[in-house]
Amino acid sequence: MTGLLTPELLSNIGKTSAPQREVVTRRDIRKYAIATNNRQRKYLDGDQAPPMFHVALFWDVVELDALTPDGVSIDSLLPKFPLEKAMAGGLKIEYLKPIQPGDWLTATRTLTDIYEKSGRSGALIFYEIVMDVRNDDGELVIREKTTRILR
């Protein structure tokens, strides 16, 4: 008997965030490339964005009072789950088009699935979020699927 996933919780499946539109700058690319210790000159100079730059571009820039005391910002896409301890999740990223300074990109996040499984030490809740990043022509530039596990 599971029963951790109430109909109310499951009704969150399909929920999407408001689209987030950002411009790619050389400066932001350089900061990210340097901070990740990338060695490729094209990234260090900001000519092109390295893989995973979208993580920095679309991280939620929240105001200070939206941070918990430990500095975490709450993801408004997520409902409150009955299990709260986050375990290792996974990330899958598809890179469809290169990203350059001056590009305007729009990210939309969707909570695509919530399910449960029994682990060795008890019940586990899984949830999946897909983030699609498109350019102003509507072309998919990045697709990122995040899976998180709660126990």
Added chain:
Amino acid sequence: MKVLVGDQLPTREHDVSNVQLMLYNAALWNGHRIHFDEPYAKEVEGYAGLVIAGPLIGDWLNQCVEAWLGDAGCLLSIEYSNRAACYVGEVVTVGGQVTSTDQGLLTIEVFAQNAAGDVLAPGVATARLVG
């Protein structure tokens, strides 16, 4: 570039300082204390030190593949998970191995591990050889 199944990617060691880790999280707007507030990370959350952010390790996996590909190919995808924490002061080694080649479509197993050999983040990347 001739690629064979079993080819090992050059490994790279990452030794992150607290300065670099702070700049990385600032570039994101990630204010989580475990990455820059050492007394908090250790005394309140019980970590061994400042926690290296999971996506930073993921970034290194991408870099490992791209550094090896150079201009000979392009990275198509990566899939990985953060399995274990690692801390400022630890050297993280990143590497990979080609597991399939299919008319220029490569599959590469990638990993990040600590000095003890524990796998911190296993993953799989795909890439296409160009030309």
